[in-house]
Structure formats: C-alpha cells, structure tokens
Amino acid sequence: MTLEALTFQNSFGSHPNLTYLNLSNAGFGGLIPHQLGNLSNLYYLDIGSYYYDLISLNVEDLEWISSFSFLEYLDMTNVNLSKASNWLQMTSLEHLHLRSNVFQGKLPNDIGNLSSITDLDLSDNALEGDILRYLGNLCAFQVSKFSHRRQGKSLEFLNLRGNKLSGSFPDTFGECKCLKDLELRENWLSGISSLRYLNIRENFFKGILSEKHLSNLTN
Numbered sequence: 001m002t003l004e005a006l007t008f009q010n011s012f013g014s015h016p017n018l019t020y021l022n023l024s025n026a027g028f029g030g031l032i033p034h035q036l037g038n039l040s041n042l043y044y045l046d047i048g049s050y051y052y053d054l055i056s057l058n059v060e061d062l063e064w065i066s067s068f069s070f071l072e073y074l075d076m077t078n079v080n081l082s083k084a085s086n087w088l089q090m091t092s093l094e095h096l097h098l099r100s101n102v103f104q105g106k107l108p109n110d111i112g113n114l115s116s117i118t119d120l121d122l123s124d125n126a127l128e129g130d131i132l133r134y135l136g137n138l139c140a141f142q143v144s145k146f147s148h149r150r151q152g153k154s155l156e157f158l159n160l161r162g163n164k165l166s167g168s169f170p171d172t173f174g175e176c177k178c179l180k181d182l183e184l185r186e187n188w189l190s191g192i193s194s195l196r197y198l199n200i201r202e203n204f205f206k207g208i209l210s211e212k213h214l215s216n217l218t219n
Contacts, residue, residue: 059079095118
C-alpha cells in the first residue's frame, strides 16, 4: 500500500490538531503525498524505515514540510530524496535524521537554515564538499544567539559516517563547542597527520588510549 493511498483514505487533513505521527517501518512505498503538510501542528514526524528490503518511499518536492511551523523531530531514514527540491526552511527543527537518502554531491545551502538543530544524522549517503565548514558556520550562528539569560540550541550530535567527505577540518568547525557525539567513519578526510599540538586535558574520556590511536601524528 502506498502512503499516498493511506493519506486519502484516512483524510489526514481532517485531523489538524494531530501533533505526533509515527509511520516508521510501516512498509509504505511510493511518493510521499504533499497532503501531509496539512498536519501543520505536528512537532514529531517519523516516516523512516530501517528495513532495506521494504519498498522505498520517495519525494520530489519538500515544500510541504515548510507547513510544519512547530516540527522539532523529523526522521526520513531510507526515503529516496535524490530528486527532492525546495529544501528545508524550518528553524524549529532540533532532530533531523536523513540517513541513506541517496544524496549525492554537495549538500544544499538550506542546511544553514536549521538554526535550532541539536541532532543531525546524514550518514550513509554520498555527500561531498565543505559540509563541515557549513556546519561550523551554523554552530557559530547558534552560539551568537546565546546570552547569559537564555541558553540557545546548539549542535550536539552529528553523524556523517559513510559519505565522501575529503580534505581537512576547517577552522570554523571549532565553533561547534557543544558537540558531544561526532561520527566521521568511512569518509576520505585527511589533514590530521599535520597536527602539532593536541590538548585534550580535563575531559571525561573512558577506555585506553594506545599508541595505535596516535600513529598518524607523525610530526
């Protein structure tokens, strides 16, 4: 059954007060209908799938997502977004999971609009370009909104595993001062071997640090 058929049969638009919708792993396939945008009061939307053998959902235009003024959580794992246009314009999103979405090339600049994001998963795609630089600039913008009276939102969890990121870490990435969990495995990043000074004092690391972990620091 397609998600589009379910939408029409159950008249999602007749439930304007719905705030939570979880359709994950439900086995839907086909085009995601723009009528979901009628549920403008949603703060949580999960239409992702963690089973690769299911028929994939896909979307060609993401403009309907801009209807969600209160949306804080969006999971579209395994949704085919390779042809998606009208990218994300929401400043309310805190959790965004776009894992295995058949992304290729550079990430749209719209990612910089996610000024409230704290949890971002873009893993297992084929992303390239200066993503870390964009995210560093985003963190800098988030920090600039902080004040001693009111704590703002800042990126804490970032998963970029399994992409095609290359080059070295940009200086701007140092603005992500609230980052707690960073996953960069299976990329083409370099530049760590030129590191001359590493200060990791006064942290809460656990486990054993061996010579193997520092073997690339040849300078």
